[in-house]
Amino acid sequence: MKVGIPRALLYYYYYPFWKTFFDALNIETVVSKPTSKTIVNKGIEFSVPEICVPIKVFAGHVASIVDQADYIFIPRMVSISKDEYFCPKFMGLPDMIKYTVPGAADKILSPKIQSHSDSISNPKHYTEVKRILGIGSWELQRALFKAEKEWQKFRRLSKEGYVLSDALKIFDGETVKQEVPKNSEETVTIGLMGYVYDIYDEFVSMNVIEKLKEAGVKIITFEMLEEKQLMKRLKFMKKQLFWTFSNKLLGAGYYFYHDPEVDGVIQVTAFGCGPDSMIGKMMELDSNHYNKPFMTVRVDEHTGESHLQTRVEAFVDMIRRKKREGGGGLPYESNLSIHGNNAGL
Structure with missing residues (x-):
């Protein structure tokens, strides 16, 4: 069978x-x-x-x-x-x-x-x-x-800090070297928001995980955090969302905003996702309040990979340049719907 x-x-x-x-x-x-x-x-x-x-x-x-x-x-x-x-x-x-x-x-x-x-x-x-x-x-x-x-x-x-794609490889018996960028003035830590099927499907996300790794970025995702850490950041809401993974993502987003080690937040979302549209708007509106850059990357079946790479590289370079200049956080928000006919889905 x-x-x-x-x-x-x-x-x-x-x-x-x-x-x-x-x-x-x-x-x-x-x-x-x-x-x-x-x-x-x-x-x-x-x-x-x-x-x-x-x-x-x-x-x-x-x-x-x-x-x-x-x-x-x-x-x-x-x-x-x-x-x-x-x-x-x-x-x-x-x-x-x-x-x-x-x-x-x-x-x-x-x-x-x-x-x-x-x-x-x-x-x-x-x-x-x-x-x-x-x-x-x-x-x-x-x-x-x-x-x-x-x-x-x-x-x-x-x-322990492994992204799920690496954890799955370890489960399948592969040897994975966990390469965490050494802390320095130019080390960039990104809180990556997204449902597991959006960010870990390499074709759908255009391999955003590897692109961030190649840029020398330290990545934190919701599944690396304890449940109590996620829920703590949702206590300000009179009523939480109805959707479990949406609450996990939103809790992670506000955790990233409060964590001084996180330099910026990127949300990867699929076009047509109702809960994500609410989460993204909440994060966008609060990015200035927490003085941290936030970017939404929205993918659909016409998404172009070159567009995503350009946006992600620019986002990381902006943060790295600001840190080099000693500016710390910065008020930046970009709600990007990335589309194209040249590649991708």
């Missing part, structure tokens, strides 16, 4: 859990290849035009492996925090794929995940998986225990 795992959306956050879970059940996993123009075009073909880029990309990944597996694993992500929820597109994702991607209707394996924490190892979430795959209760619990253990190891790598 083979289970397909699309390399999109929460793959970048939960893949070590899912992979370990199916391995423990002696079920072979088929992971789609990294995002390419072909995959994106497939996703566009099988999606409504108004849907956001990450969902189009996900549909393309499903289409690329639907004929290679007996089942496609598409969990129905409802909640991983009390009184907070995922975007409705995540909740309805199994249904969208079922009725849009040819050949997927009878192959979708979609456990309903509704938890009060990031941990998704409660056996009650996997009743459907247990039934369809014919798994015994003890076998299921043993597999979930192993999966949770590996996922916690993976999360600890983030807390």
Whole structure:
């Protein structure tokens, strides 16, 4: 038996859990290849035009492996925090794929995940998986225990300062050298905001992580911070957002604004994301108050890579020049929608 795992959306956050879970059940996993123009075009073909880029990309990944597996694993992500929820597109994702991607209707394996924490190892979430795959209760619990253990190891790598792309390589057995720029007057630290499927999909983000590394930038992302650090920065809000990962990003954004070591903030967002438009506007309006530069990079299926590289390099150079001149922080805000027909998606 083979289970397909699309390399999109929460793959970048939960893949070590899912992979370990199916391995423990002696079920072979088929992971789609990294995002390419072909995959994106497939996703566009099988999606409504108004849907956001990450969902189009996900549909393309499903289409690329639907004929290679007996089942496609598409969990129905409802909640991983009390009184907070995922975007409705995540909740309805199994249904969208079922009725849009040819050949997927009878192959979708979609456990309903509704938890009060990031941990998704409660056996009650996997009743459907247990039934369809014919798994015994003890076998299921043993597999979930192993999966949770590996996922916690993976999360600890983030807390140690590894970006998720490097942490995933380590999970797969690769040797990764963590190169953190040495502290100096010209060292630039950037708080990088963005959903994991926006910043860690190298095709979607045009490899923004590597571009920042090449520029000698120290990168901090929300998953490197403790939950209590994120939530502390949201206490000023009378009512938090409804969406879990949006709250994580917003909490990280204000953490970056308060952290004297963070020199600037870059938000990578996909065109058509409603929650992100709210987060970006809040960060933009407060950038002057905290005297820190903020830039939004908005990507869609027509994004051009050369545009992004130019903007990111200019942003980092501006900060580095200001630090060299002894100016510290600076009031700068740029809400950029980067588009182009020459490259990218």
